[in-house]
Amino acid sequence: MKNNSHDSSVKIIFNSLSFFPLAGLLEIGGGYLIWLWLLENMSWILGVIGGIVLFLYGIVPTFQQSFFHRTYAAYGGIFIVMAIFWGWIVGGNTPDVFDIIGAVIALVGAAIIFYMPRKGEKSIWSK
Numbered sequence: 001m002k003n004n005s006h007d008s009s010v011k012i013i014f015n016s017l018s019f020f021p022l023a024g025l026l027e028i029g030g031g032y033l034i035w036l037w038l039l040e041n042m043s044w045i046l047g048v049i050g051g052i053v054l055f056l057y058g059i060v061p062t063f064q065q066s067f068f069h070r071t072y073a074a075y076g077g078i079f080i081v082m083a084i085f086w087g088w089i090v091g092g093n094t095p096d097v098f099d100i101i102g103a104v105i106a107l108v109g110a111a112i113i114f115y116m117p118r119k120g121e122k123s124i125w126s127k
Contacts, residue, residue, distance in 0.1 A: 012065060016114070019063055023075060024082035026057035032086070070113055077110025 033050030036042040064071045081103045087093040095103070 013115070016064055016066075019060055020075065020078045021082070023057055023060040024079050026053050026060060027075075027079060028082055028086050030054035030057055032090070066114060074110040074114035077106040077113070080106040 030050045030053030033046045033053065035050075037044055037047035037050065061068075061071050061075060066074075084095050084099050084103055088095055
């Protein structure tokens, strides 16, 4: 017999996890394009594209099945990790031990904030 509530919980978690990197790429990518425009003296067109990308970033979190404050707090933790990877991949800045420790702490905090059940709320972990 198939456990539909378990499958539903797994689907909710998988969907929420897929939105985090998408939003992170949009937020960091849009901000980076604006950075290039303003600080690296590149074309204003990059600034406009960056603004559009940031607008799209603002839409993605609305697909999460949680409260606004928890969603954005969790995104903050994910963005810390993604920003470190962005700096490593795009900027060539290898993370040091403190970057890695901070990123792990941020991910643990994001998971606690976003996924731990609260009193009086239906948990995604429940059957």
